[in-house]
Amino acid sequence: MITDEKGTVLDIVKGKKNSVVFSERTINQIAKNKKTALILYHNHPGGNSFSQSDISVLLTNPEIKEMVAVGHNGRVYSLKIGKGKRPTVEAFLPMYKNFYNKYKNQGDKTVKMIAEKYNWTYTIGGGKK
Secondary structure, X not given: XXXXXXXXXXXXXXXXXXXXXXXXXXXXXHHHOOOOOEEEEEEEOOOOOOOHHHHHHHHHOOOXXXXXXXXXXXXXXXXXXXXXXXXXXXXXXXXXXXXXXXXXXXHHHHHHHHHHHHOOEEEEEOOOO
């Protein structure tokens, strides 16, 4: 689901178990709202933090100011770039893989370290770990 900063729902997209492909309609909604801060909400049935694909979507769509994921366990993950650095996906991917391997596949720790490096805001709330 994509909303503006006021909470107005702009589009709802149904994905597959491990991925979502934006339709042309969704891409058009994002493009039409370039001057609006968009928030992308999605579920994470596995209850994990953001994947490298999630963060790549955030990096390649500067209109999306925040990404929120809700796990089956009730945990809510939020990632905001804000005034932090927005690297290219090409520069970001090797770092994500490096942190992911360094922290032994701990997605939460990986995203936390990347958020600190780029001065992003990363929060985790609710639910059980």
